[in-house]
Amino acid sequence: MVEQTLQVESLRVETVSGAEIVDEVSFSVAQGEVFAVVGESGCGKTSVALALLAHARPGTRIGGGSVRVGDDDLLSLPAAQLRKLRGSRISYVPQDPTSGLNPRRRVGWQVEEALRIHEATRAEAAVKTSDALQGVGLPSDREFLRRYPFELSGGQQQRVTIAIALIARPLIVVLDEPTTGLDVTTQAQILELLLLLGRETGTSFVYVTHDLAVVDNLADRVAVMYAGRLVETGPRERVMRNPAHPYTSLLLESIPRLSVRQRLVGIGGAAPSPGARPPGCAFAPRCPISDDACAEAPPEKPIEESHTVRCWQAGELFQTPAGLPTVAADSSARPDGVVSAFEIVASYGRDAGRPTILHGISLSVAEGKCVAVVGESGSGKTTLARCLAGFHVPDSGSVQLRGRPLAPSVVDRSLDDCRAIQYIFQNPDRSLNPRHTVRRTIERSLRAFAPDGGRQASRQEVERLLEQVQLSPSYAERFPRELSGGEKQRVAIARALAARPALLVCDEVTSALDVSIQASIVALLDDARKDGLGLLFITHNLALVNSIADHVLVLEQGHLREAGTTTSVIQDPQHAYTQQLLAAAPELAATERGQSR
DSSP: OOOOEEEEEEEEEEETOOOEEEEEEEEEETTTTTTEEEEETTSSHHHHHTTTTTTOOTEEEEEEEEEEETTGGGGGOOOHHHHHHTOOOOOOOOSGGTTTTTTSSSSHHHHHHHHHHHTHHHHHHHHHHEEEEEEEETTOHHHHHHHOGSSSOOOHHHHHHHHHHHTTTTTTEEETTTTTOOHHHHHHHHHHHHOOOOOOOOOOEEEEOOOOOHHHHSSSEEEEEETTTTEEEEEEHHHHSSSSSHHHHHHHHHHOOSOOOOOOOOSOOOOOOOOOOOSSSSTGOOOOOOOGGGGOOOOOOEEEEEEEETTTTTOOOOOOOOOOOOOOOOOSOOOSEEEEEEEEEESSSSSTTOOOEEEEEEEEEEEEOOEEEOOOOTSSSSHHHHHHHTTSOOSEEEEEEETTTOOOGGGOOOOHHHEEEEEEEEGGGGTTTSSOOOHHHHHHHHHHHOOOOOOHHHHHHHHHHHTTTTTTTTGGGGGGGSOOOHHHHHHHHHHHTTTTOOOOESSSSSTTTTTHHHHHHHHHHHHTTTTTTTTEEEEHHHHHHHHOOOOOOEEEEEEEEEEEEEHHHHHHSSSSSHHHHHHHSOOOOOOOOBBBB
């Protein structure tokens, strides 16, 4: 028998008013095992992840169950004892690295702190800090240790949080979307590190994610969540190759692939809100094979001893949704770009010896076309996008809107010029005002660019935009703290679309989204292109590029290494760096039953 390092029984998380968010969640994790928890945004994955450390978000509480690490039930421990176990026996890596790093403390101090609070000497902490940073691919020299979090890229910040979680070598590490902000090569390095630690130290991992391609390359077992409950749990090979629950099947069909260039289609409808779960199967309203029995209590139906499924129709075949036509390759880049950049050179800082971030980059986004910019973290992708939007003034070069030069800084651009280029940031937590409701956030954009619009018209437009990004109109009265990471990003997308821009700059906009919502958002953006909207799509997800982009630019350390049509770059890369990126990209293997379920 393999020792179980974590045992969760009947876990329940609810709002302070008693509405269930997570219920009847039970699973165990063996020593050295990687246990993945997957599902759509808002299904309760993060609530489970936090509850494993006996923590609940504001407005919620842990309503029942047990979380045992060895002989200790974390949910029944006093606060002082619980603090000693956090970090030393079980640790946590947050989805948003800015929420796990103190902006006023230097990087080295924060990594060392994770050991010092567990009574390590300063000398021991310094040595282990160096090893921990090198282990996640970061420098450990004095210059880097003295940096503040805001001086690091998003990927570097995430690697620091992973180093903090791993430094005390806990029994269990809970990772909440830990590679969301990482490029494919860094992601591959981190995943290899996790596997190595599991083999060498017996560390167990609970890996919360929406990236099923990563799960397919990393996990030993998989649990699929929907509306706060586990609907399918089993060995990775069984769940990923031969799923028995219709929801799992549809999730797998929503994933973009490098091997196939196709239009993505998400799952129709939306999951029920906390406290609004129907009496029967929560997935029934969206399920293609539901029947009258599904209106009753959803069963726990085992397929085999190690594979359980909550579904009356478990294992039944059904045809996956039609409408996945192959996307035609764009044979040429149109010169009449709605937005063009010429020989952009950019750097940071005011010193004479400041490092150059971009070295003469040019691009053109034609009306109705999508240009993707890919590359590792720190390659200059976001700096290039910020130069187009006027958020970063380049050292030299120019940006044009329909052939007319734009002012380098957004401060000097007209209202129409600002409306024409809208920016969706990678991190919605830093772009949404926490004190504004969703309605007020979107209405501000509507009124800024259409000041003559009436209040009633804007209210109706807010609800239309929310439905467009697959959010219920009831979300209009919520605050950002009441939303999941994916829901916040959809609000940010709705706000940008409210301006009716000519170019939408998408900076890792789907990194916080589950695969089904990602597919729906990509389909939404694809439909918007039919009306002439241009897209600059910055991402590290090369499979997603294969589904949406017409043209691809590959950047490495600020230099353009390769450019061409999506088909030519993905299928026949010429530069060694492009080949390296594609080799590192995780790819989901085909299911055993192909297109039929």
